[in-house]
Every structure is written in structure tokens, then in C-alpha cells.
Amino acid sequence: MMARWGCDRCGFVAWTPDRASMREVTGSHLLAHHSEAVSRSDFRTTWDCPYCATAKTAYDTDDAVEEFKTHLHEHVADRIEEGVHVGERVSWDGTVQVAAPVDSADADALRAHFHDGGDLVIAVTASPERTVRLLHDELEAWPRRTVVVSTEAYPFEKAPDLDFSEIPIEVVELDPRLGPDELGETVSRIIDANRVAGDVISLEVSVFHEIVRSFDLQTACDFVRMLSARLDDDGGVLQLYVDADADPNVSTVLNFLDDEIDLKVAAEDGRFVRRG
Template sequence: MVYRWRSRQADFTVWGAKREPMSEVIKSHLFEHSQDNVSQEDPGVSWECPYCDRSEISYDEEKTIQNFKDHLFEHEDQFIESSTHVADDIDRAGNILVKGPTDSPGIDNARAHFFAAGDIIILITTNPGARLRLLREELGSWPALTVVLTTKDNPAADISGLDISNVPIEIVKLSKQLGLSKLGRTISQVLEDHGNSEGKIVVEFDILSEIITKFGEKPSFKFLQILTNQFESADAIAYYPLDPDSVEESTISLINESFDLRVRATETNFISEPRY
């Protein structure tokens, strides 16, 4: 679970495991929306708080601006919520695009965060060994069920050294020649097989950039429209790690609308993108 702060001025939310790194993001956001309250004229810089009668004037611009940010944060600190989950913002059912460099600390933090919300974990990935090891390390114990769908040539070898002898886990080997329709039907069958099981389903769709590269923009977009509806109908939380540098900006703009929520994952925080 993490802390959450929602802006009262814009469609902006930040989540974080620790308050201090969050506070810097919050301060920058508040300052961005309060710059009309700053006056920079010779011989100094001044500010007036939009929420109270506090003001300041000084020759030291950097220090004065920082004081303004700190003061703005004092008004907002009380609105930081605790014990929240990113998926709370979509009522714990739907689709979340998570942007960040491939396998970066931010993306791995997102994985751990979403894994923690699941009783049944479905991993759709080309790297099953790394995902299962992270799952085991971060949760401390295995979920009620883990299902892995992968095109890895030898998934058993990829997870060698990981003791799964008594672990409830299913590994589905996918053909690398699999088309979008067959992939969609396979995922649908997995959801059908486990949709009536007790507990929350969490899905990591870790092959979004590969899908876009292999099949192109428009087919991938149509596939996403069907896939996201499937996950939502199953009352699942589905998240999609994506390195923005791996696909064209125009493609990202197109697929953005397929998701209920879009966040940027940094090493310390998750930061929302505008919904509209």
C-alpha cells in the first residue's frame, strides 16, 4: 500500500511508498499552478499565498521560491492519504498503462505494487524467470495461483533454481508465430478457467511493445480494445508496462484511450497522466 495525493487544481495524482519523495513532486505541481502569485521585479522576488495572508519578499530568488513551495505544501500535507493502491482509482477493476524504461526500478516497483493486490496472478511475458523471481521476492510467499503465458523457448530452463515444486503455478507455452486472434482466445480461456475462483485477478501484460512492433499500430489498437474489455469484464486489474521510447509517440497517443488510467513510474513515485 502507498500514500496518495490528489491535486485540487488539475487532473493529477501522485502515489509513493514514502512521503518525502512525494512531497517534492507535490511542491513542484503546486508551484506550477501558483506562479501568478509570484512577482519577479528588480530589486527582488516576492510571493503571496493564494490560500492565506502569508507573503514574502527577498533578494534571494532561489531561496524565496523554495520557501513558497514549502509553504504551499503546508496547506496540502493534510490531504495526503495513506494505505491506498493505484488500482483504487479504477475501483480495482480495469486497465492501467504504466510508462517507464524497460525493467527500470520504477517499473519493478510497479510490478511489486500490483502483485500485492492479487490472489491470482497472470503473467503474459517473454521473461518468465525474472517475473517469477520478483514475484517471490516481493510478496514473500506465492499467491493462491500463478499462471504464466510465454513464448520463451524453454521456460523451464528460464526458471531453473527457483523452487516451484509445491507452488500452484501453470505455465502455458505460446508459439512465437501466434497471431493476435489466437493470443486473445488463449487469454480469454485462461480468464474463463479461473474467473470464478475466489480472489482478485491481477494481470501483467508485459508484451505490449512487442505486439506493437510485430503487428503494427492499428491491429494492436483493435486488439487492445478487445483485450481491455476482457479484463474489465473479468473484474481483473490489468497493468501494461511500456517503455515510451520503444514505440512512436503517435502510437502512444492512439492507444492511450484504451486505458482507464495512465501512470509514469519513477524510482520513488507513480505519477498520473491526465485522463483526457
């Protein structure tokens, strides 16, 4: 769970690991809105708060700006919510685009965050070992049921410290010749076979780049739309892990899916920010 703050002047929303980490986020964001409130003359820097009558003058500009950011933070500190989850932003029923390199620490932070809130976790990934290791290392407890789906074989011999007989997990290896339609059907069958009433579903798709590279635009779009529609029946969050900035073809497909995306989140240094 995290702390969350949303700007009432724009659509900016941020999640941080704790309340203390939010201070820099709120101060910097509000300073960007009120940069004109900082001025320098007669060798001194002055800031004049737009929310109250407070004004300060100092010789050191950096110190003055930091003081102003702290002051701005105090004006919104009581609006910081604690103990929240990013999934609550879409009521645990929607599609989230995660803007981060797929195999990065930032993407892993969001994976762990989402899967920690799920009862049934399904991860469609090209790196099954990385996914299992992340869940083992980062989650306090395993979800009720986890299913890892990949065209890559899982190297069980590389994980001697994991007793798979004691972990509620299944690793499904797919034929790499299967297309998105067969992949989507597999995921749907996994939901049917593993979901119990009241489950929160966390569905990770980390192979969207591969789908876009291998299939046409319509096929890639239909894959996401049908997965989203499948989750509409049972509820859950579909997460698309994509680095659109690094792949113009992915960016093009996402433009066609804009109406399907309920939330866009960027991850950086353990902080999550609503994008777009």
C-alpha cells in the same frame, strides 16, 4: 500500498511510497501553478501565498523557493490519502497504460505494485525469469495464483533458490508462431481455469511492442479490446507496459485505443503520476 494526492486545480494525481515522500511532489506541483507568487527585487526574493496572508522575503532565492514549497504543501497535507492502491483509481476494473521502458526499474515498480494487490496474477512477458524474480524479491507474499505466459523457455536451472513446488505459480511456454488471437484465447482459458469467486485479477501485458511490430494496426487494437472485454466479465486490471515515446508505431496504435484506456500512469523513481 501508497500515499495519493490529487490536485483540485487540474487532473494531476500522484502516488508515492509514503506520506513523507509526497511533500516534494505537492510543493513542486503547486509552485508550478503559482510561479507568479515568487518575485525578486531589491536583491531579495519574496513569495506571497495565494491561499493565505503569509508572505516571506529572503536573500537566498533557493531557500525562499524551498520554504514556499513547504508552505504550499501544508495547505494540502490533510488531503493526502494513505494506504491506497493505483488499481483503486479504476475500481480494479479497467485498462491501464504504463508509460515506462518495458525492462526498467520504473516499470518493475508498477508491476510489483499491481501484482501485490492481485489474487490471480497473469504476466504475459518476453522475460519470464525477470518476472518471477521480481515477484519473489519484491512481494511480501506470493499471490494466491500466478501464471507467467511467454514464448521464451524458463531457465529453471538459473533459479536454484526457488522451489517451484512450494510456490503457487505456473509457467506457460507458448509457440512463438501463435498470433495475438491465440495468445488472447490462452489468457482467457487461464482465467477460466484459475479464477475463484472474489479474486482480483492483475493482468500484465509486456509484449505489446512485439505485437505492434509483428502485426497490423487492426490486429493489435483488437487484441487489447478483446482482452479488456474479457476482463469486464470477471473484473480486473489489464496493464499495458509501453514506451510510446521510443516507438512511433506503438504511439499510433495507442491513439486508436484512447477510448479503451481508463488510466495512463508514468513511473519515475518509485513515484507514479497520472499522465494525460
